[in-house]
Amino acid sequence: MTPADNFFVLVDWGTSSFRGWLMSPGGAVLAESRGGEGMLHCAAAGTGGTGFAAVLGDHLTRLGAAVGTPVLICGMAGARQGWVEAPYIKTPTRLDALHESAIRVDAPGDILILPGIAHAHAEAPDVMRGEETQLLGVTELGYTGLVCIPGTHSKWIRIDDGRVVAFSTYMTGELFSTIGQHSILTHALDPANPSPADGAAFREGLARALAEPTALTASLFRLRAAQLLGFEQRTDGSARLSGLLIGSELADAARQYAPLRSVRLIAAGALGRLYAAALGQHGFEVTQVDAEQASRLGLAKAAGRLWGAKA
């Protein structure tokens, strides 16, 4: 029996989450296991990787994977503070060669971790870990265009003929929560209405940021001033803040990656709806793919290249 005939396991191991799938030799999802045992949990649970090994073992049992089933992992398990460091490969780099830089875990069985990607330029240094696998998942061989992956640290990636050539990370999601919780803008956000939705307030914030792309830190204070002076309502605060921050990201990315306007959007739920609306309004041609599906598709493609399993 060759490995190509075997089942295999795919794992998306983030900072604070674990998602695993048992796959058939033909590439179908047979079982799924998920939990909150991300990198932070595992690093705290044991030294020398024992925390990671134990958590993976539990999930393999839940998945019903036979002993020795090969496992392919992406994400923070490969960070320096993770299980085994899978060093960043550097741009420009082919997505279809990601699997060649996978790192083998020194543990029983065939356990591999995919590398992250670094843009190692002093002028615009940047890193990703986990997103490279999503990129592989949502692009076909030879893809040229942009990919946008919104979130805590939103990423915009330029792909040229299947190679990652440049990318930028925007602190959009983290600024939204940090400013909303720890600045004067806590008074401008309605605790009863914390989740921004795509509506007039979001679109006005977006338009403001796009019209004055250098004015972000002034526009933030104006959220408060506008409410003090009766121009705006606190119930609209979080949608306006979201519009300003996403608009600021969009304005810079559009400038940075011009003239590209075709974008694969890797996102889900409410955030996906906000970005799809924002990108569409700003003249981007958007194809949206669910974020979790993107990770699984990318892992499956890399596993196929490693073990001959079907992508």
Next chain:
Amino acid sequence: MTPADNFFVLVDWGTSSFRGWLMSPGGAVLAESRGGEGMLHCAAAGTGGTGFAAVLGDHLTRLGAAVGTPVLICGMAGARQGWVEAPYIKTPTRLDALHESAIRVDAPGDILILPGIAHAHAEAPDVMRGEETQLLGVTELGYTGLVCIPGTHSKWIRIDDGRVVAFSTYMTGELFSTIGQHSILTHALDPANPSPADGAAFREGLARALAEPTALTASLFRLRAAQLLGFEQRTDGSARLSGLLIGSELADAARQYAPLRSVRLIAAGALGRLYAAALGQHGFEVTQVDAEQASRLGLAKAAGRLWGAKA
């Protein structure tokens, strides 16, 4: 004896500080009293203004002010959540007419609070309270030019022939502390080296922000990435962050208020040095005035117009 022959008291009453001066009829400082009993302390200490009245009474005693000495106050004591609200006057407004909108406190004696200023335009709403008095202090009759008041909420004010016509507030200082304490950038700042100084790292951050004025939220993440990839040192983190944020403010203000390039800088200490360096590098002609002196000078001018005391 007319009021003009009397001593008078000036008070700069901020959110978290109280500074009072007993002045001679001729405008000389005879005594000073300062403490941490700002608006927040006083509002919590008693209802209906009793907290404010008690704190002022204590300071008047410390200053050796005779009963009935007139008192002129600026700052947050006049906010809605302060002692008595001194409503914002609206731009455009003459600085030499500030005293005409002072609000009388319903308490024994002659106690007046100067108003704040609002830019009540839906497109660029903004408010100030306390800074208007500093503006009066540092400008001569008929002044035309810019004033920059750095801080938690940095302000840039355009003055035209002695009238405040427009201003913008940047959340520069608050973002510096919020991001530094509550985001991934805590890992990029050296706790042993928290205070930014004017050096190579500060100037590089400044130059980066000025070169890419729309890229702030990406430049913030790059602070972290540059350290992960070995391009930058954690000891330089806070200076770089400060350079990025001040540079972002400067880039927008320079655009907003072009072609004005003559600026009065109201600041003190390390922050004053950083801004003076940044403004100088960016081609501004800078005249620096100490922030506390600016408040006292402005209060004295307004008191002179109210009571005939010398400014």
